[in-house]
Amino acid sequence: MALVVMKFGGTSVGDAERMRTVADYIARTVRRGNQVVVAVSAMGKETDELLHLAAQVSNTHPGREMDMLITAGERKAMALLCMALHDIGIESASFTGSQAGIITDCEHTKAKILEVRADRVREALAAGQVAVVGGAQGVSTDREVTFLGRGGTDTTAVALARALDADSCEIYTDVSGVFTADPRVVPEARRLKRLSFEEMLEMCAAGCPKPAMRSVEFARNHQVRLHVRSAFTWEPGTWIEEEDPEVEQAIISAVTSDSSEAKVTVAGVPDHPGVAARLFRALADRSINVDMIEQNVSLAGTTDISFTVPREDLKTACETAEGLKVEIEAREVLADPDIATVSLIGAGMKTHPGISATMFETLANEGINIEMISTSSIRLTCVVRAELVDKAVVSLHRAFKLEGE
Amino acid sequence: MALVVMKFGGTSVGDAERMRTVADYIARTVRRGNQVVVAVSAMGKETDELLHLAAQVSNTHPGREMDMLITAGERKAMALLCMALHDIGIESASFTGSQAGIITDCEHTKAKILEVRADRVREALAAGQVAVVGGAQGVSTDREVTFLGRGGTDTTAVALARALDADSCEIYTDVSGVFTADPRVVPEARRLKRLSFEEMLEMCAAGCPKPAMRSVEFARNHQVRLHVRSAFTWEPGTWIEEEDPEVEQAIISAVTSDSSEAKVTVAGVPDHPGVAARLFRALADRSINVDMIEQNVSLAGTTDISFTVPREDLKTACETAEGLKVEIEAREVLADPDIATVSLIGAGMKTHPGISATMFETLANEGINIEMISTSSIRLTCVVRAELVDKAVVSLHRAFKLEGE
Numbered sequence: 001m002a003l004v005v006m007k008f009g010g011t012s013v014g015d016a017e018r019m020r021t022v023a024d025y026i027a028r029t030v031r032r033g034n035q036v037v038v039a040v041s042a043m044g045k046e047t048d049e050l051l052h053l054a055a056q057v058s059n060t061h062p063g064r065e066m067d068m069l070i071t072a073g074e075r076k077a078m079a080l081l082c083m084a085l086h087d088i089g090i091e092s093a094s095f096t097g098s099q100a101g102i103i104t105d106c107e108h109t110k111a112k113i114l115e116v117r118a119d120r121v122r123e124a125l126a127a128g129q130v131a132v133v134g135g136a137q138g139v140s141t142d143r144e145v146t147f148l149g150r151g152g153t154d155t156t157a158v159a160l161a162r163a164l165d166a167d168s169c170e171i172y173t174d175v176s177g178v179f180t181a182d183p184r185v186v187p188e189a190r191r192l193k194r195l196s197f198e199e200m201l202e203m204c205a206a207g208c209p210k211p212a213m214r215s216v217e218f219a220r221n222h223q224v225r226l227h228v229r230s231a232f233t234w235e236p237g238t239w240i241e242e243e244d245p246e247v248e249q250a251i252i253s254a255v256t257s258d259s260s261e262a263k264v265t266v267a268g269v270p271d272h273p274g275v276a277a278r279l280f281r282a283l284a285d286r287s288i289n290v291d292m293i294e295q296n297v298s299l300a301g302t303t304d305i306s307f308t309v310p311r312e313d314l315k316t317a318c319e320t321a322e323g324l325k326v327e328i329e330a331r332e333v334l335a336d337p338d339i340a341t342v343s344l345i346g347a348g349m350k351t352h353p354g355i356s357a358t359m360f361e362t363l364a365n366e367g368i369n370i371e372m373i374s375t376s377s378i379r380l381t382c383v384v385r386a387e388l389v390d391k392a393v394v395s396l397h398r399a400f401k402l403e404g405e
Numbered sequence: 406m407a408l409v410v411m412k413f414g415g416t417s418v419g420d421a422e423r424m425r426t427v428a429d430y431i432a433r434t435v436r437r438g439n440q441v442v443v444a445v446s447a448m449g450k451e452t453d454e455l456l457h458l459a460a461q462v463s464n465t466h467p468g469r470e471m472d473m474l475i476t477a478g479e480r481k482a483m484a485l486l487c488m489a490l491h492d493i494g495i496e497s498a499s500f501t502g503s504q505a506g507i508i509t510d511c512e513h514t515k516a517k518i519l520e521v522r523a524d525r526v527r528e529a530l531a532a533g534q535v536a537v538v539g540g541a542q543g544v545s546t547d548r549e550v551t552f553l554g555r556g557g558t559d560t561t562a563v564a565l566a567r568a569l570d571a572d573s574c575e576i577y578t579d580v581s582g583v584f585t586a587d588p589r590v591v592p593e594a595r596r597l598k599r600l601s602f603e604e605m606l607e608m609c610a611a612g613c614p615k616p617a618m619r620s621v622e623f624a625r626n627h628q629v630r631l632h633v634r635s636a637f638t639w640e641p642g643t644w645i646e647e648e649d650p651e652v653e654q655a656i657i658s659a660v661t662s663d664s665s666e667a668k669v670t671v672a673g674v675p676d677h678p679g680v681a682a683r684l685f686r687a688l689a690d691r692s693i694n695v696d697m698i699e700q701n702v703s704l705a706g707t708t709d710i711s712f713t714v715p716r717e718d719l720k721t722a723c724e725t726a727e728g729l730k731v732e733i734e735a736r737e738v739l740a741d742p743d744i745a746t747v748s749l750i751g752a753g754m755k756t757h758p759g760i761s762a763t764m765f766e767t768l769a770n771e772g773i774n775i776e777m778i779s780t781s782s783i784r785l786t787c788v789v790r791a792e793l794v795d796k797a798v799v800s801l802h803r804a805f806k807l808e809g810e
């Protein structure tokens with residue numbers, strides 16, 4: 001008898017029919033002799049609707065009350081899923097994050113799990129029930145209801161899998177796994193059978209939307225194997241697990257892209273110590289998450305500093321830089337919203353030289369100019385014009401022969 | 406400094422604007438130097454929408470999960486109300502029934518309050534906050550989330566008022582108090598300044614829709630004065646309190662009507678012991694709430710038994726009676742959905758003879774036939790044709806001069 005933790009996202013339980021489809025699948029899993037714990041998100045767009053309601057009622061959104069509001073979404077979903085299970089003869093019980101013993105810190109709207117005291121979940125399993133836990137929620141050490149943030153249901157699932165020593169943690173979503181590239185961009189993209197935690201984390205950072213990065217970090221830190229798969233086709237998906245040193249790594253696993261960032265260039269600053277520190281401290285003070293940073297070679301005693309930020313922070317970032325213009329003696333601040341990043345991810349990259357040369361040649365052959373470059377041991381990222389990013393992904397996918405088995 | 410418990414129903418907080426209006430009123434009350442505890446219902450028709458969703462997802466509705474689902478409604482409302490309060494500078498904290506220490510029995514969907522351990526509410530008040538409690542919910546002695554049933558927010562308010570020894574318990578609703586008759590039927594109906602618990606209970610039983618009968622029972626049992634008033638006009642409403650023996654009672658306080666019942670007649674049953682017992686036991690076994698019962702004088706050894714039931718139970722009641730027809734030797738079972746009741750309520754009635762005579766004469770003068778009669782010490786109820794009930798209310802209101810001050 002295996003213990004399976006299953007996570008179902010909002011799209012997977014988006015309406016009454018989807019809810020019954022998911023219940024049917026859980027029932028089949030139970031009838032094959034498995035114990036099942038479910039972590040479920042709010043239905044469809046409900047979280048967005050609750051946020052909209054909050055915006056209508058109030059201009060201020062105290063974290064404690066936002067969490068109380070938002071967690072109503074998962075509460076509805078988990079109760080409805082239990083009803084659907086009951087309808088087809090499967091005993092189950094729903095649990096709020098608090099009831100499931102998900103203990104968090106006190107950081108409302110983005111709480112972190114400190115501990116899982118899953119006694120009630122264990123009791124339910126022992127009584128032959130499916131335990132359905134509301135995703136992305138917990139109770140703080142101050143006894144307050146907390147929300148783990150967007151994508152938090154993945155984290156709930158991983159934390160439960162860890163606490164219960166589950167045999168697998170299955171992340172059911174609206175895609176059928178992790179692909180070598182976005183299949184909308186590269187029709188011949190291939191679903192990956194397995195991927196290391198590190199590769200998955202780099203892919204998350206480089207624009208791959210699922211699973212949630214935090215849950216992959218948590219899974220890596222606690223050695224919980226993840227199976228990312230589809231709640232629509234139900235076929236086996238992608239396993240995300242510890243890298244096996246015995247198995248030879250694929251050199252390149254995937255090509256990803258991210259069009260959510262924008263570039264700022266602070267041009268003509270004197271090339272002396274402290275300028276960059278002053279600039280990035282000011283950005284950090286305004287909670288702007290800077291991703292890539294590049295500084296040009298100094299010419300005639302001045303240099304240009306370019307960096308990327310989430311596009312929604314572009315205005316604030318430019319204002320911050322403009323505010324420092326006199327102090328840091330910059331010539332000008334240039335905003336460029338029309339960029340995108342393209343990244344190669346591969347655990348085998350670190351032992352294979354020449355990957356970057358092939359990447360740059362491939363882009364050059366397509367006439368795609370590289371504006372910034374950033375690397376890690378298993379990732380290579382280039383900033384290109386936004387309108388060329390799909391072309392870059394397609395050409396790199398082909399150049400590294402990712403379509404083959 | 407007074408401690409005020411305020412209850413706001415679903416219509417009172419039906420949308421974002423109403424939510425802000427209620428917050429503004431609470432803020433004024435706080436700024437006048439009062440401590441405030443709020444019990445709030447789910448917004449508008451949300452409870453109905455949740456029930457509809459449950460019906461879409463599942464045919465079976467286990468009580469535990471229904472309660473988990475339904476209580477999401479008040480959870481949203483209480484969090485949003487706190488945000489609206491925060492917006493205008495009033496410190497507040499929302500509490501689920503469980504957090505507010507509302508301990509109930511384990512009867513899901515209609516739990517009863519056993520005890521209120523309002524420590525967290527007291528702490529919030531001591532910290533200068535408004536405590537906003539989700540209505541109609543609690544936590545059972547089995548640690549499960551429970552729902553108190555429709556109208557349960559009134560009960561939550563009364564229970565909190567009792568536990569906190571509040572100075573008043575204000576039931577804010579969409580009517581401006583309790584009237585001598587339904588103002589839609591009798592335009593000259595007058596708002597009552599005060600009413601005894603007993604009169605209010607009889608009015609609830611005789612068709613007056615607000616406040617919820619259970620909360621009035623709870624208030625009477627625990628001596629909590631209620632103030633039923635409007636969340637739209639904010640004017641003083643009706644006080645419901647212990648009868649003051651020093652004050653002379655109004656003979657008649659109000660005329661109410663109820664069109665939600667239907668009549669069943671089991672005709673031609675032998676007039677011997679056990680027949681009625683057999684019939685009403687069978688109805689009770691099917692959970693049919695019989696209200697009035699009348700048995701005719703025996704003629705030629707047979708009699709007719711008439712009784713009223715909620716109209717939605719009419720079919721089941723008739724089937725039950727039909728099923729017993731042979732056994733109890735009844736001639737026939739007659740269903741009559743087109744009845745209504747008209748009632749006179751008045752604590753002074755018990756010391757004033759002749760009220761029933763005046764009631765019957767008034768109805769007779771209007772050509773209204775009385776089909777059944779039921780009485781208590783402070784209520785007189787007649788069954789009449791449904792289409793004549795408004796006429797009956799108007800004529801009785803005039804006959805007993807209820808329009809005068």
